[in-house]
Amino acid sequence: MGERAPDGSSKTGKSAKKAVGAEGETSPAKKATGKAAKKVTKRAENPAGKPAEKKAASAAKETAPAKRTAPAKKAAPSKTAAKKSTPAKKTAPARRTTSARKAAVAKKVKPAGVVLPAEAAVGKAAPVKKIAVRPPGGESPTALVRRARRINRELAEVYPYAHPELDFENPFQLLVATVLSAQTTDLRVNQTTPALFARYPAPEDLAAANPEEVEQILRPCGFFRAKTRSVIGLSKSLVENFGGEVPGRLEDLVTLPGVGRKTAFVVLGNAYGRPGITVDTHFQRLVRRWQWTDETDPDKIEAAVGALFPKSEWTDLSHHVIWHGRRICHARKPACGACPIAPLCPAYGEGETDPEKAKKLLKYEKGGFPGQRLNPPQAYLDAGGKPAPPLGAA
């Protein structure tokens, strides 16, 4: 799931070792505060615990139109008391009081309509910086949220079998495969890992491995020396610090050599069912084309896009976007004429618009070709997908 060339070819670059050795990490999200009331939309974030009041406050910000509420007032520690007995003039500036009322209302009345990121939050997945919805184009935040969610729904229909495109049987294999996927394709990783996991099935085995032997196995993945150091290093860390188990928390995962936020989210989302957004090269390109955000920093993209969707959708959203980037919305030649979300895309026309010509640009199962996994899920095969060939096969 690492960064890879959009057309399926391996990338090269001076930064490869750097990328393999140490992915970037971001600091935990800041907690929601009452000051955020002015923002049109805000996703409640809380790295540890997520008090219900803050979630409710965030939900209220998204749903309760300002006109329907009295002038705002500050959310006091005791909201009920403040509402019943404390006159507005004595408590706080007007806007703050509205915030308190919104929070109180949101706790009691579940808003109808769209599911909000805050209320849909599940699990204790990774902290992400909270951020307001700020459409880079001329549309309103509400319109952007609706359009973004509609794109995701459409993509869910186009790729109902979307899944992580790395072969794995357990969290350890997914973790190693994800680290290996930096600067190459998932296909190449999938063709390489069978030999690796046959020889070193557990963290203890890889931790004690002869680096030269591992290098020979990993050679097809490119940057095999750096990747060997990473997978042996992370295996040692798993053995020494986590009892040989892959931890299920972001803060633990990112302590492993070669594991950053993106890799951690892949593991959390696909091996532990904890939602996370995977901002790879496809994801970055597509969300900018769709004007979901104009951020360029992966962590800021993650936060901006996260604000548009319920947390429970983050993992599948990542699959949908990445799959679309690999199959239709390519970096250099997007197949706009064969794109099912063209009516929702501000960048329509950036690629080939002639339907027949665009069709020829489609890749993997959309173009009638094999996928990236040697062992894809049954749903993929049922939909006409083909398994990838093993290493060395035609």
Ligand code: SF4
């Ligand atoms: S219309 Fe073109 S640019 Fe927009 S998502 Fe589709 S392929 Fe990509």
